[in-house]
Amino acid sequence: ETGVTQSPTHLIKTRGQQVTLRCSSQSGHNTVSWYQQALGQGPQFIFQYYREEENGRGNFPPRFSGLQFPNYSSELNVNALELDDSALYLCASSLPLFGELFFGEGSRLTVL
Amino acid sequence: KQEVTQIPAALSVPEGENLVLNCSFTDSAIYNLQWFRQDPGKGLTSLLLIQSSQREQTSGRLNASLDKSSGRSTLYIAASQPGDSATYLCAGTLGGSNYKLTFGKGTLLTVNP
Numbered sequence: 103e104t105g106v107t108q109s110p111t112h113l114i115k116t117r118g119q120q121v122t123l124r125c126s127s128q129s130g131h132n133t134v135s136w137y138q139q140a141l142g143q144g145p146q147f148i149f150q151y152y153r154e155e156e157n158g159r160g161n162f163p164p165r166f167s168g169l170q171f172p173n174y175s176s177e178l179n180v181n182a183l184e185l186d187d188s189a190l191y192l193c194a195s196s197l198p199l200f201g202e203l204f205f206g207e208g209s210r211l212t213v214l
Numbered sequence: 215k216q217e218v219t220q221i222p223a224a225l226s227v228p229e230g231e232n233l234v235l236n237c238s239f240t241d242s243a244i245y246n247l248q249w250f251r252q253d254p255g256k257g258l259t260s261l262l263l264i265q266s267s268q269r270e271q272t273s274g275r276l277n278a279s280l281d282k283s284s285g286r287s288t289l290y291i292a293a294s295q296p297g298d299s300a301t302y303l304c305a306g307t308l309g310g311s312n313y314k315l316t317f318g319k320g321t322l323l324t325v326n327p
Contacts, residue, residue, distance in 0.1 A: 145317050
């Protein structure tokens with residue numbers, strides 16, 4: 103059984119650029135959630151995907167968008183990057199409805 | 215606003231000590247409460263999940279309890295070891311949500327040899 107994998111692990115971008123982060127869910131899990139963790143803070147919910155549809159969204163602007171593919175993998179896209187977007191982006195997979203969340207190692211984004 | 219609070223923010227103990235980490239939340243209508251461990255610069259490792267119908271869960275030296283009426287959860291670590299040093303985060307599905315985890319800021323635990 104493979105766990106949640108994320109890529110890339112680290113990346114550096116400049117303000118105004120766009121970034122795509124990728125996540126492969128744990129085997130058998132059809133629900134993927136994305137979280138943003140700023141330094142010294144707890145993770146903040148961005149959105150969740152279930153059956154390729156956005157199932158819920160946190161307090162993030164529309165320049166944060168996502169996709170889920172038929173194999174349950176997912177992408178997080180962030181347009182017009184701002185300095186405050188610098189954070190650890192965490193992907194979690196689960197079974198739907200009250201399932202335990204399993205997280206990947208995260209993608210560390212630095213915006214200069 | 216649904217919130218999760220963790221006290222203390224940091225804790226330092228000698229090896230072998232039993233300890234308790236505290237978590238409080240603002241909503242008694244909580245579905246799940248999950249405890250995680252995070253090593254520096256790493257992702258989250260799930261430790262224990264307590265569903266709303268349960269009062270506690272145990273795994274090895276770890277025991278977590280959930281009291282919905284008082285809005286509190288505790289994580290008990292027995293016979294602490296230096297390898298237990300990490301940040302411990304609690305998170306709950308609050309406010310009627312069955313999918314969104316609301317996290318505390320975590321407790322940084324240091325176990326000294």
